[in-house]
Amino acid sequence: MTINQNDTDFNQKENDMNQKGINLNQNGIDINEHVPKREPQRQRYFMSRCKELVQAKERELGRKLTFHDQTFGCQMNFKDSEKLNGILEEIGYVPIDSEDADFVYYNTCTVRENANIRVYGRLGTLKTYKKKNPQMIIAMCGCMMQEEEEVQKVKDVYQFVDIVFGTHNIFKLAELLYECLTSRARIFDVWEKTDLIIEDLPSDRKLRFKAGVNIMFGCNNFCSYCIVPYVRGRERSRKPEDIVAEVERLAREGVVEVMLLGQNVNSYGKNLEHPVSFAQLLQMVEKVEGIERIRFMTSHPKDLSDELIEVMAASKKICRHLHLPVQSGSTHLLKLMNRHYTKEQYLELVQKLREAMPDLSLTTDIIVGFPGETEEDFQETLDIVRKAEYDSAFTFLYSKRSGTPAAKMEGQVPDAVAYERFGRLLKVVGETARERNARLLGKTELVLAEEIDEKDASMITGRLSNNNVVHFKADTSVIGKIVPVVLEEAKGFYYIGRLSDG
Ligand code: SAH
Numbered sequence: 001m002t003i004n005q006n007d008t009d010f011n012q013k014e015n016d017m018n019q020k021g022i023n024l025n026q027n028g029i030d031i032n033e034h035v036p037k038r039e040p041q042r043q044r045y046f047m048s049r050c051k052e053l054v055q056a057k058e059r060e061l062g063r064k065l066t067f068h069d070q071t072f073g074c075q076m077n078f079k080d081s082e083k084l085n086g087i088l089e090e091i092g093y094v095p096i097d098s099e100d101a102d103f104v105y106y107n108t109c110t111v112r113e114n115a116n117i118r119v120y121g122r123l124g125t126l127k128t129y130k131k132k133n134p135q136m137i138i139a140m141c142g143c144m145m146q147e148e149e150e151v152q153k154v155k156d157v158y159q160f161v162d163i164v165f166g167t168h169n170i171f172k173l174a175e176l177l178y179e180c181l182t183s184r185a186r187i188f189d190v191w192e193k194t195d196l197i198i199e200d201l202p203s204d205r206k207l208r209f210k211a212g213v214n215i216m217f218g219c220n221n222f223c224s225y226c227i228v229p230y231v232r233g234r235e236r237s238r239k240p241e242d243i244v245a246e247v248e249r250l251a252r253e254g255v256v257e258v259m260l261l262g263q264n265v266n267s268y269g270k271n272l273e274h275p276v277s278f279a280q281l282l283q284m285v286e287k288v289e290g291i292e293r294i295r296f297m298t299s300h301p302k303d304l305s306d307e308l309i310e311v312m313a314a315s316k317k318i319c320r321h322l323h324l325p326v327q328s329g330s331t332h333l334l335k336l337m338n339r340h341y342t343k344e345q346y347l348e349l350v351q352k353l354r355e356a357m358p359d360l361s362l363t364t365d366i367i368v369g370f371p372g373e374t375e376e377d378f379q380e381t382l383d384i385v386r387k388a389e390y391d392s393a394f395t396f397l398y399s400k401r402s403g404t405p406a407a408k409m410e411g412q413v414p415d416a417v418a419y420e421r422f423g424r425l426l427k428v429v430g431e432t433a434r435e436r437n438a439r440l441l442g443k444t445e446l447v448l449a450e451e452i453d454e455k456d457a458s459m460i461t462g463r464l465s466n467n468n469v470v471h472f473k474a475d476t477s478v479i480g481k482i483v484p485v486v487l488e489e490a491k492g493f494y495y496i497g498r499l500s501d502g
């Protein structure tokens, strides 16, 4: 059940925190009395307290205080970082590109082992910066910090890390920072779970015309290889009226494209007090004036409804792209993965989607080397890639995550075998992507111009409704606009195009 924080009293743990964290001000008045108990008022209070401290520090140093974030992982984490950055900016910190900042946080991912290794690899460099600037505050948060052994490691080995929090309490950043700034003690605050969804806190956005919007948090699926349900908790949906209000606000601020975010958007709304389906939510968002494109991520094949296909097909705003992770083409492995569909059911679904939307672009996630994967299983995966005709695929080598059921399964595949299969898979994915890509050659498509091309500053990079990328010559005035572009060259995973005169 979703509990609105406004109706909830604080639990004992938080009361304890207040007792030890906040005490007397310069006049000897117990400021605990003035700390609001409800959210988001409480965090607003701490933001303004932190702001006073930051301003005092600025006067002392004769310069602005700065912050920097390193964000790893999926769109959920990037969205969380926007919220954290919104809070930091409200407090008065200025974002900079370098890690040589007054406040640095790492928002971590733990979905695969190499994600963890990358984080620890980088963390060492922060120590050097902190030596130079002992006032520097270093924070760690995100999915890795939901794992006890990782928190312990940070406690013991990375003693220069000042603040550690998890995925469930990112809204508390201002409070934790205030505690750290006033006590200079190390702060560890990781919650095992939560029912809370805190609305109306600041959020920063990288792009002015495109925004991600959380529609739900957590995951209930427990795919046998996946750590996400353990580190993100149970599924919680935001109320549709809160989502629509946020999208309306974004539209007023000039946003034309929204990406609705959830680990399994197809099960949105099932546990709300007044249940609403994802398809119904899409229809509500579609009504928001000013929003021209709607995307969403991620869809679990087992929950994709006919209602959703109908709504998508009838919509002018919902983009012609579906990310539909298949993970494997082997029904036997899909069962071991706890995915709840067979190869045939998945392909039937693809067929239904293609009939309803012939111009739909389909992308996927695939894991190679899941425990017990035989050459025959792998051939089934190659077969499904050819049959589903993906526009592109994210391919992953299976990574053992302790705590998940798959970690204990028999038949772990040797690295060399998995690597070899991975290479073959990439080739087939590349072939189907190139074939799909060639279909739009010569056509004129509407493109949201997003940024200056990284490789050639005279070009702009934009996206088609189907999420394909195109680079075309134009000046920066088109950025943020939807413009017609002729697709002149198909390059496999992207196009080169030209602005259409017509
Ligand atoms: N909720 C999304 C995906 C979240 S994780 C979904 O269900 O599709 C993103 C991708 O990481 C997954 O789709 C999967 O392909 C991959 N992944 C997750 N756990 C993994 C593991 N232990 N090893 C390798 N890849 C993994």
Ligand code: SF4
Pocket: 219, 220, 221, 222, 223, 226, 227, 228, 229, 263, 264, 300
């Ligand atoms: Fe992980 Fe499966 Fe949930 Fe996706 S649906 S986050 S793969 S458990």
Ligand code: F3S
Pocket: 072, 073, 074, 075, 076, 077, 108, 109, 110, 111, 143, 144, 227, 228, 231, 232
């Ligand atoms: Fe990683 Fe957490 Fe996303 S584990 S993939 S950042 S939900």
